[in-house]
Amino acid sequence: MKKILKLGLILLLAVIVGIVVYNYPRLNIITGFSAKSVCSCTFEADRDIVSIEAGDNGFSPINLAKNVIDAKEKSVTSTVFGLKPRKAIYKEGIGCVLLPNGDENVKFKPNRKSITINKPYPYGNLSQKDTLFSAVNYAALNTAVANAFDKPGDTIERTRAVVVVYKNQIIAEKYAPGFTNESKLLGWSMTKSIASAVLGILEKQGKINVNATNLFPEWENDERSKISLNNLLQMNSGLEWVEDYNTISDVTKMLFLAEDMTKIQLEKPLISKPNESWNYSSGTTNLLSGFIRNQFKTHQEYLDFWYTELIDKIGMNSMVIETDISGNYIASSYGWATARDWAKFGLLYLNEGNWNGEQILNKSWVDYTKTPTNTSNGEYGAQFWLNAGGVYPNVPKDLFSCNGYQGQHVFIIPSKDVVVVKFGLTEHPDFNLDTFLSEILGAIQ
Incomplete structure (x- = not known):
């Protein structure tokens, strides 16, 4: 023995x-x-x-x-x-x-103003008005939403939250045990779309041009000077990058080792011509975060702008975008907000950049966002994913979305006047998004 x-x-x-x-x-x-x-x-x-x-x-x-x-x-x-x-x-x-080196000297934070607005959701802090739409089959809709969640004892779908908004009204909402409409949820790469919107606001203010080149002093003496802001937004810069979360790769070294995440893609060499080789890169989005920072005289202005001009302006008061130790927003990955607040972001784009009468983004910027990137097979725009190439064959091709690691999504479907938010831990196709979306949309005539 x-x-x-x-x-x-x-x-x-x-x-x-x-x-x-x-x-x-x-x-x-x-x-x-x-x-x-x-x-x-x-x-x-x-x-x-x-x-x-x-x-x-x-x-x-x-x-x-x-x-x-x-x-x-x-x-x-x-x-x-x-x-x-x-x-x-x-x-x-x-x-x-x-903390890469145990340094705890973190003294920066954005200034925020959370204003109570006595209007119903989504434009204020009050409960939305009770509204029934004759075009909605609520029984079919609720079944479609329920199908996204695991039955007791199962761990297949692993859905945490679903919110369906039609004509600016929540028509279906469900959460897994342990989560509520007040739970902050990590969007992972959905945060990339927030960065795109911030750039859209700068464009509306006349401070940037998507066709601009010579973006960084570090590139001015080599071929990288020809990379445009548009190339970065569309993930089509030609810069070297490996996006693999299962190995020691560029993205994992950036997220878990780097002190300044805006510099990792900045230092990469050009390995193909801009606009000729689409390559998904979280490093590119953090580089864009650095580009945004460079548009301001002070770091505090950079920190405040994201909230004052976008996040708090549209009432996403639960949202927090986390930073690296150097104080840069990790725009590639670390945006937290409730499912309802993520839905507000989708509504901003559904309504062509208009928020309750104020034009936050130019309509032309929203249209630009939805324009397919060259060589992406119609799957990608400007930090948003597209269905133009028919990834979801039973869903309208005008769908565009914020997508994140482990199955986080904000789907915007203009032809149906619908926004669908889905959080979970299972990705497509293991979680069949085509079926999920087509069942929801099928309940809305």
């Missing part, structure tokens, strides 16, 4: 050693991801550690990490078998910041 026990312990030790050896080069990434995720979900989204580790962090190799929460300091430290500790700390106004 002792021999069997000893052999079992040896085998267990061998397995542990094997896991550590295999993952050791990635441990900084694993613990960085885990610390940042647990910190944000705990202190920004007010979630408990059990649901975080089972959901957001419940996949290999991230689930190897052990997370220790310091409630007093509002920080999280993560390790794997005691190795490679990484720390993230919560700061009011900017969410959780991953």
Whole structure:
């Protein structure tokens, strides 16, 4: 019996050693991801550690990490078998910041004004008016929405929230256990579309031109000087980039190791001609965040602008965009807001840039957003995804959307006057978005 026990312990030790050896080069990434995720979900989204580790962090190799929460300091430290500790700390106004070198000198935050507006949703803080639309089959709609959620005991769809808005009115809304209409949800790459809107506001103010080149001093003496702002917005710059979350790649090194995330794509070489090779790049969006910063005299102006001119102006008061340790908005990945507030962003675009009578974006900018990028097969515009190429064959081709890692979406369907928000942890096609959307839209005549 002792021999069997000893052999079992040896085998267990061998397995542990094997896991550590295999993952050791990635441990900084694993613990960085885990610390940042647990910190944000705990202190920004007010979630408990059990649901975080089972959901957001419940996949290999991230689930190897052990997370220790310091409630007093509002920080999280993560390790794997005691190795490679990484720390993230919560700061009011900017969410959780991953500390690459343990530096906790985080003193910046945006100035915000949350104004109470006595109007119904979506334009104010009051409950929306009770409205029934004859064009909506509510029984079919509610069935379609319910089909997106797991039945008790299942973990297939893993949907957390669905909100359907028709003619500026919420006509269906459902949340998974543990989530409500006040839960902040991480949009991941949906945040890229927020950055696009900020650039659209700068364009409306006459401060930028999408056809401009010579965007950065670091590029002025080489071929990168020919890259236009349009090329960056459309992910068609020709710059080198690897977007792979399963390996040590450009994107994982940027998100979990870099102190200034705006510089990673900036330093990459040109490997093809601009406008000839579409390549999805989170580094490009953070580079755009740096470009936006360069339009202001002070860093505080940069921090404030996103909220005063867009986010708070359209009542997305729950939203927080997190920063890196250098104070740059991580526009590629880290926008948090309630599902209802994400729906407001979709409505801004559904209404062609107009918000309750004020033209926040030029209509021409919204049209530009929906223009397919060269070589993207009709799938991508200016930091928005498109259905122009028929990715969802049973859904109108005028659909465009904000999409994020693990199945986060804001779908805008102008021909149906509809916005659909969906949050979850399962991506298409494992979660069939074509069926999901076609069933919802089929309930609206």
